[in-house]
Amino acid sequence: MIYGYCRISTEHQSIERQIRNIKAQYSQAQIITEVFTGTKVDRPQFTRLLEIVKAEDTIVFDSVSRMSRNAKEGYEIYEKLFKDNVNLIFLKEPHINTETYKKALSNQLTMTDTPVDYILEGINRYLLELAKEQIRIAFEQAEKEVSDLRQRTKEGLQTAKFNNKQVGRKKGTIIKVKKEKPIKDIILAKSKSFNGKNTDAEVMSIINGTPYFEDIHGLEVKKTYSISPNTYYKYKRELKNSLY
Incomplete structure (x- = not known):
């Protein structure tokens, strides 16, 4: 083996x-x-x-x-x-x-x-x-090599702090979720508010049953999208603001 x-x-x-x-x-x-x-x-x-x-x-x-x-x-x-x-x-x-x-x-x-x-x-x-x-x-x-890397990282953080540079993510930074774009694509294609014929409830049902593959430690794992009503309507508002 x-x-x-x-x-x-x-x-x-x-x-x-x-x-x-x-x-x-x-x-x-x-x-x-x-x-x-x-x-x-x-x-x-x-x-x-x-x-x-x-x-x-x-x-x-x-x-x-x-x-x-x-x-x-x-x-x-x-x-x-x-x-x-x-x-x-x-x-x-x-x-x-x-x-x-x-x-x-x-x-x-x-x-x-x-x-x-x-x-x-x-x-x-x-x-x-x-x-x-x-x-x-x-x-x-x-x-x-591991010890040297840790030391260089520590020194780099200390230097950044000394020079008043931002370490880590700034407060209020918007992070784009990887699943956001494909979910928005489904909303655009299926929602009657855009190019589709489905109600909001139907679109959410479609999204929650749509499979996708996620890389976990180098292995492709099959999962299913899941979206809450709050997130769904948030995405709809963002799409409307970007399109109109």
């Missing part, structure tokens, strides 16, 4: 890039998505994946930072999965894929049953530690 694990830190981020990158190379991968805010308990999907994954299964990550943002935890998970014979693939850090690690182990020098073996054993241990160190470095780099 091939799994693709994709993670974002907030619901406002897009997970589509990670899914696209994994599917481009492993089209048969079963994608598992998650919003992870920073602690182990926030990763129920990843915890479940670790429980169901078996020997010879494969887990694909867009990058090592998607597996863990904590170097110590990441290396511990990597080591356990490697011992369980689970294949790990990191698209952006292929040098630490478990297959690469296995090759490093299999390429060890063969013993000769002579005193030279003392030297060969030392070389083999060195190669093994070198491979382990590369894995550690990859996780430590991912942890450092």
Whole structure:
């Protein structure tokens, strides 16, 4: 079984890039998505994946930072999965894929049953530690990048505040809801106040039964529009003001 694990830190981020990158190379991968805010308990999907994954299964990550943002935890998970014979693939850090690690182990020098073996054993241990160190470095780099990003964000907010710049949305800013336009299009087409033949009650009924697809963490989920009478008449007023 091939799994693709994709993670974002907030619901406002897009997970589509990670899914696209994994599917481009492993089209048969079963994608598992998650919003992870920073602690182990926030990763129920990843915890479940670790429980169901078996020997010879494969887990694909867009990058090592998607597996863990904590170097110590990441290396511990990597080591356990490697011992369980689970294949790990990191698209952006292929040098630490478990297959690469296995090759490093299999390429060890063969013993000769002579005193030279003392030297060969030392070389083999060195190669093994070198491979382990590369894995550690990859996780430590991912942890450092997250830490640096947080620091830059903090400094940017402090600078903006110092310069009296607006941080966040200004009070009174009007936010356009993504569903507003398609709902208004239905009102224009169906309401007898515009181009249609239906009463307000009929139009609201049509809207509330109209399906649409919403992107949730990179996955298309089928939903149905829902509109309250207050919102419906508000949209009608806005349409009339814009048209007449």
